[in-house]
Amino acid sequence: MDKVAIRKQPYNDGLGPVFGIIGGKWKAVILWELSDGAVRFGALKRRIPQISEKMLIQQLREMEADGLVHREMFHQVPPRVDYSLTRLGGSLNDALTPLCEWGKQNLQGHPVADETRD
């Protein structure tokens, strides 16, 4: 594995490191998709259609290294790999739900996320 870029964040009562761990475009989404149990790589890909394979793998690997995600491979052909949340990943997911709720309540139809503005 090659050198992973530091995802550096200013410290701030714990919030900085958190964004270091789930910052970026995909991590939180992936975490969310894993919340109801183990999912195969391919299935995960289908659940998040916009992501590229490369990104999905890259993010999963980083999350695995950070102890959020568990990876289990079955030696079959064609190969099968299941991803699931660790206890830590699950707890992070829990900590994320208020934020998710906030989004649902306050960001419906908000221009951010699908438009450009001046």
Added chain:
Amino acid sequence: MDKVAIRKQPYNDGLGPVFGIIGGKWKAVILWELSDGAVRFGALKRRIPQISEKMLIQQLREMEADGLVHREMFHQVPPRVDYSLTRLGGSLNDALTPLCEWGKQNLQGHPVADETRD
């Protein structure tokens, strides 16, 4: 003001847009620093020493546009500008606290945020 880059996020039960709004290196930190009332630009700068003026202004402007932050200028010389949270910004801050707690409990001494790894 020039075209602001879209901060595009994949939709996911509200979580995508949320990261569109507080994603990036500084927003959450700024939000946090505003939690105990209005702060002058200069004071904010001193509270977050690592941030550059350009970034601070840029992020504040985006947060203002997103309705998270209120900007009040006093016509004095030298100029004085106060920033404070809107109700929306405050509620986002609240939604952020579990995440912050999670970070404090689970990320103490974690390599992310101040190191490089392989």
Added chain:
DNA sequence: TCCATTTCTTACCAGAAAGTCAGTATATGA
């Protein structure tokens, strides 16, 4: 006159993050 103060703007640049696309391995079934 010249300097300091404060908030902000602009131009430019480096590096990081994310995207595209082609390729690899292996057993199975047609």
Added chain:
DNA sequence: TCATATACTGACTTTCTGGTAAGAAATGGA
């Protein structure tokens, strides 16, 4: 023999983010 499915890897390119440095405006004070 050949295509298929699956989970990846690597090279390359594009887009985005963040950083530095310089300067503008306006007034009061040395």
